[in-house]
Amino acid sequence: MAEAAATTAPAAAIEVSDLVTHYGDRxxxxxxxxxxxxxxxxxxxxxxxxxxxxLLRHLxxxxxxxxxxxxxxxxxxxxxxxxxxxxxxxKLGVAFQGGALFSSMSVGENVMLPxxxxxxxxxxTMEIMMRMKLEIVKLAGFEDLMPAELxxxxxxxxxxxxxVIMDPAVLFADEPSAGLDPVVxxxxxxxxxxxxxxxxxxxxxxxxxxxxxxxxxDRITMLDRxxxxxxxxxxxxxxxxxxxxxxxxxxxxxxxxxxxxxxLARLTGDSPRD
Ligand SMILES: Nc1ncnc2c1ncn2[C@@H]1O[C@H](COP(=O)(O)OP(=O)(O)OP(=O)(O)O)[C@@H](O)[C@H]1O
Ligand SMILES: [Mg+2]
Numbered sequence: 001m002a003e004a005a006a007t008t009a010p011a012a013a014i015e016v017s018d019l020v021t022h023y024g025d026r027x028x029x030x031x032x033x034x035x036x037x038x039x040x041x042x043x044x045x046x047x048x049x050x051x052x053x054x055l056l057r058h059l060x061x062x063x064x065x066x067x068x069x070x071x072x073x074x075x076x077x078x079x080x081x082x083x084x085x086x087x088x089x090x091k092l093g094v095a096f097q098g099g100a101l102f103s104s105m106s107v108g109e110n111v112m113l114p115x116x117x118x119x120x121x122x123x124x125t126m127e128i129m130m131r132m133k134l135e136i137v138k139l140a141g142f143e144d145l146m147p148a149e150l151x152x153x154x155x156x157x158x159x160x161x162x163x164v165i166m167d168p169a170v171l172f173a174d175e176p177s178a179g180l181d182p183v184v185x186x187x188x189x190x191x192x193x194x195x196x197x198x199x200x201x202x203x204x205x206x207x208x209x210x211x212x213x214x215x216x217x218d219r220i221t222m223l224d225r226x227x228x229x230x231x232x233x234x235x236x237x238x239x240x241x242x243x244x245x246x247x248x249x250x251x252x253x254x255x256x257x258x259x260x261x262x263x264l265a266r267l268t269g270d271s272p273r274d
Contacts, residue, residue, distance in 0.1 A: 012071070013038045013170055013202040014059060019068035021058055028054050030226045031068070036170075041196055041203045043213045046223030047248070052206040055223065056174055059204065060092060061085045073169055090118055093168035093201075095159050095176060101147040108134070108143030111162045118166065133161040136198055137191060153184035157191060164195060170202045171195065177212055189215040210249065222248065 014036040021029040029051050036042045044052050057063045059070060061077050070077040072088060080088065101110045108130050115126045134140050137157040147155060156176060163171055176192070177185035189212050196203050207213055213220055214234045222229040222237070222245060230237065230245050237245060 011038050011074075012036065013040075013073060014204070015069070015071040016059070017069045019055075019058065019070060020066045021054060021063065022066050023054075027066075028226050029058075032228055034221050034228060034231055036202060036204055037218075038202055039196065039200055040218040041192065041205065041216050043217035043220045044204065044206045044223060045208060045210075045213050045220055045248075046229075047208065049225075050223040051226045052208075052223055053174055056172055056204070056206055060094065060172060061088060090166060091169045093163035093166065093171040095156075095163040095171070095173040101155055101158055101162075103147050105147075106143060107139070107145050107147065107150065107158050110147065111143070111158060111165055113162065114165050129165060130161075133165050134158075136164075136195065137161045151184075153180055153187065156180065156184075156188055160191060160195065164199060164201070167199065168201065170204065172204045174206045175208070176205060177207065177209060182211075185209070185212060186215070188212075192216050224248070 012035040019032040112130045221231045
């Protein structure tokens with residue numbers, strides 16, 4: 001039936017439908033529909049508190065959804081038991097905010113850690129795999145240094161090497177360039193594209209930095225207070241005639257949160273002026 005379409009449209013790596021989530025009594029995501037195609041770089045954007053990290057944690061199976069469906073690599077995540085979730089998690093790579101390495105281990109040991117924990121490969125094979133990944137993130141030869149001897153950008157690179165050491169089908173990154181200067185941040189953008197090109201991975205990146213999003217995204221999902229505002233390519237977003245999309249694109253996302261009137265109103269308990 002849909003054979004022609006199937007050959008042109010890459011299969012979905014992740015399919016989310018009508019996802020509703022809570023923290024306690026508070027509903028955070030109000031019915032999210034989105035899909036991430038195989039081999040694409042999907043950027044999730046939105047203001048602080050819009051639910052980006054929450055969405056990511058659900059896609060990783062770290063939180064239990066209230067209702068709705070998440071299909072990861074063709075399998076329903078929301079009904080999996082612990083064992084099934086563990087099996088799936090082996091196919092996922094994660095570079096979280098902060099990108100922490102263990103300070104007591106060398107860079108190489110940090111990068112190899114998932115292999116030590118999840119495989120029975122011999123030491124020599126692990127070291128070869130570690131060196132290959134360090135080369136991809138442009139840290140060849142740094143395996144014997146300790147994390148304290150690396151710059152902030154290098155630590156992020158090493159964290160990416162660790163995140164991809166098991167050749168994950170999907171790589172997730174939450175605010176990879178937070179706290180980095182613009183030049184280092186741009187080189188991380190390049191690294192994310194390199195990883196996709198070199199390893200053919202599907203990559204989901206959360207960021208609130210517009211420039212970075214435009215640099216790396218095949219498509220962007222814009223979250224707004226727990227709802228999907230829009231999903232599209234950079235060009236599609238720029239040309240969107242939706243006022244809210246333009247508002248978010250034209251203002252810095254942080255400004256949104258630090259809006260003085262709303263902030264004062266919150267402090268004084270008054271309703272914000274419109
Ligand atoms: N563990 C938690 N327990 C309770 N509420 C939470 C928890 N984590 C997040 N929230 C709330 O859920 C909402 C969405 O938070 P989330 O961390 O997903 O936002 P975000 O878009 O990632 O923001 P940021 O850009 O600041 O990282 C916020 O209102 C937040 O206060
Ligand atoms: Mg977050």
